[in-house]
Amino acid sequence: MTAQGRAGWWFASPAVAAIVVCFVVPVLAALALSFTDFDIYGVADRHNVRFIGLGNYARLFDTPLFWTALANTFVFVVVGGPLSIAVSLGAALLVNARVARARGGFRTALFSPVVTTVVAVAVIWRYIFHARYGFLNYALGWFGIDAVDWLGDPHWSMPAMIVFAVWKNFGYNMVILLAGLGAIPAELYEAARLDRATRFQQLRYITIPALGPTLLLVTILTMVGYFQLFAEPYVMTRGGPAQSTTSVLYFMFEEGFQWWNLGFASAVAFVLFAIMLAGTLVQLALARRWSQP
Amino acid sequence: MTRRAEVWLVNGALLAAAVLAVFPLAWMISVSVMAPGEASSSPPPLLPSAPTLASYRELFGRGAIARNLLNSTGLAVAATLLSLAFNVTAGYAFAKLRFVGRDAVWKLLIGVMLIPAQVAMIPLFLMLKQVGLVNTYLGVLIPSAGSVFGIFLVRQYALGIPDELLEAARLDGAGELRIFWSIVLPVLRPVLVTLAMFAFLGSWNDFLWPLIMLTDDARQTLPVGLAALAREHSGDSELMMAGAVITVVPALALFLGLQRYYLQGLLAGSVKG
Numbered sequence: 001m002t003a004q005g006r007a008g009w010w011f012a013s014p015a016v017a018a019i020v021v022c023f024v025v026p027v028l029a030a031l032a033l034s035f036t037d038f039d040i041y042g043v044a045d046r047h048n049v050r051f052i053g054l055g056n057y058a059r060l061f062d063t064p065l066f067w068t069a070l071a072n073t074f075v076f077v078v079v080g081g082p083l084s085i086a087v088s089l090g091a092a093l094l095v096n097a098r099v100a101r102a103r104g105g106f107r108t109a110l111f112s113p114v115v116t117t118v119v120a121v122a123v124i125w126r127y128i129f130h131a132r133y134g135f136l137n138y139a140l141g142w143f144g145i146d147a148v149d150w151l152g153d154p155h156w157s158m159p160a161m162i163v164f165a166v167w168k169n170f171g172y173n174m175v176i177l178l179a180g181l182g183a184i185p186a187e188l189y190e191a192a193r194l195d196r197a198t199r200f201q202q203l204r205y206i207t208i209p210a211l212g213p214t215l216l217l218v219t220i221l222t223m224v225g226y227f228q229l230f231a232e233p234y235v236m237t238r239g240g241p242a243q244s245t246t247s248v249l250y251f252m253f254e255e256g257f258q259w260w261n262l263g264f265a266s267a268v269a270f271v272l273f274a275i276m277l278a279g280t281l282v283q284l285a286l287a288r289r290w291s292q293p
Numbered sequence: 294m295t296r297r298a299e300v301w302l303v304n305g306a307l308l309a310a311a312v313l314a315v316f317p318l319a320w321m322i323s324v325s326v327m328a329p330g331e332a333s334s335s336p337p338p339l340l341p342s343a344p345t346l347a348s349y350r351e352l353f354g355r356g357a358i359a360r361n362l363l364n365s366t367g368l369a370v371a372a373t374l375l376s377l378a379f380n381v382t383a384g385y386a387f388a389k390l391r392f393v394g395r396d397a398v399w400k401l402l403i404g405v406m407l408i409p410a411q412v413a414m415i416p417l418f419l420m421l422k423q424v425g426l427v428n429t430y431l432g433v434l435i436p437s438a439g440s441v442f443g444i445f446l447v448r449q450y451a452l453g454i455p456d457e458l459l460e461a462a463r464l465d466g467a468g469e470l471r472i473f474w475s476i477v478l479p480v481l482r483p484v485l486v487t488l489a490m491f492a493f494l495g496s497w498n499d500f501l502w503p504l505i506m507l508t509d510d511a512r513q514t515l516p517v518g519l520a521a522l523a524r525e526h527s528g529d530s531e532l533m534m535a536g537a538v539i540t541v542v543p544a545l546a547l548f549l550g551l552q553r554y555y556l557q558g559l560l561a562g563s564v565k566g
Binding site: 101176 | 303306307320321332336337402405409416417444515537540552560
């Protein structure tokens with residue numbers, strides 16, 4: 001081996017070894033664990049653990065709360081994700097507009113929620129959503145809208161969670177989309193103006209298609225992120241009311257670390273992973289089809 | 294639409310959006326300096342009638358939060374150092390050094406990025422329990438050492454180092470370690486800042502893993518302590534907001550100070566598509 005080859009191994013191996021030990025091995029172990037009945041007795045003594053094949057998965061599909069959690073998570077992803085991207089795109093277009101002033105300042109302000117700690121801002125939003133003293137109901141009162149018990153009413157708890165998540169996350173995609181907008185050649189818009197294309201036509205036929213790959217990336221990142229809903233319901237609603245904000249990860253956490261059903265919880269983790277992977281592959285396939293007419 | 298109207302419309306919309314984005318954070322600070330109980334009135338007050346640090350005094354008087362702040366700071370600093378120690382050499386190696394199996398290992402790492410972190414948490418918890426690291430700071434820190442994203446970040450940047458520079462140093466008889474230390478590391482300085490920021494903020498904002506790993510109140514981090522407080526004393530808004538300020542402000546200050554590096558990292562991480 002050359003000196004360079006040896007150095008390469010020495011330089012790369014600590015990090016690679018750490019990733020293998022702390023991630024790759026545990027992921028494989030999680031798969032194995034999901035085929036066992038590892039529970040509180042297993043934590044106490046490994047000899048109590050038995051192989052039960054697909055038993056956990058079968059039990060999972062018979063657990064109503066799992067289906068509730070899955071449905072809640074889907075609502076969060078399918079409504080919250082696109083809404084979040086739409087807000088990000090709107091914000092990026094505004095910041096990127098030719099007539100926009102103080103771009104850097106606005107970008108910083110709009111991005112600031114992204115770097116905050118979820119738990120801390122969830123505490124703030126819980127107060128904003130407060131039925132009696134919250135600012136949201138007060139502001140809605142200006143428009144004659146009656147007070148809503150945002151976090152106490154099962155119909156409104158998930159919408160509230162989505163509003164909070166959009167506020168927290170839109171800046172992230174906005175920054176990525178801004179970079180994408182900056183890369184579109186200005187000549188395209190000049191040509192469009194000469195052809196008397198309207199603003200909307202420019203957006204529809206130049207901006208959106210040119211942003212295609214960026215939008216695909218943003219969509220996948222957003223979907224993957226929104227599937228991992230956990231801290232928001234943990235702090236704001238404890239998964240309630242009436243389990244209306246129990247997400248898949250919240251369900252996994254309670255099963256695993258409240259009740260110590262670790263085999264069962266591992267099966268939950270794998271089902272979530274499979275769904276996220278399937279979602280990513282479907283989006284990649286759709287994107288490929290649309291880009292080849 | 295006239296140009297004048299457009300200027301007003303766009304900047305008005307931007308201002309409205311910025312107010313919506315920043316308002317919860319501004320209100321958090323305002324409520325945190327209100328007298329106990331003042332925020333629980335209708336209509337909700339925007340500004341304190343007489344600013345007071347009473348909530349901060351009570352928060353730190355309880356003891357746990359001061360301890361949590363110390364824990365979070367220590368863990369974030371340690372996570373940053375660990376990340377720099379492990380991922381910088383690896384990022385450089387994957388970008389610039391030819392070694393057997395490099396491309397195969399790299400493909401494997403990129404594939405690993407698709408798997409959500411939560412899948413590994415339960416077995417990792419059991420592994421660390423086996424070696425007695427549950428409820429220790431080391432147990433919380435261990436997974437933050439090797440980071441595919443961190444390696445990726447450094448690699449992207451290191452790809453820009455000209456090979457001639459390294460070859461010239463080799464012809465002069467410099468060893469690989471010396472080349473790394475005196476040529477590569479100085480060039481990588483900007484991306485080291487970016488990596489350090491991501492590692493620090495990642496640790497500071499992390500919730501699920503420390504929640505699982507740390508069972509003692511005295512060892513918990515700020516987000517975990519704050520979540521416990523929020524689940525127990527939900528009525529005490531001023532106290533909650535003071536806790537939120539202590540958690541949010543350091544992260545926000547770090548971002549505002551080193552914004553350029555953070556955004557560069559965010560973009561570098563998103564161009565792999």
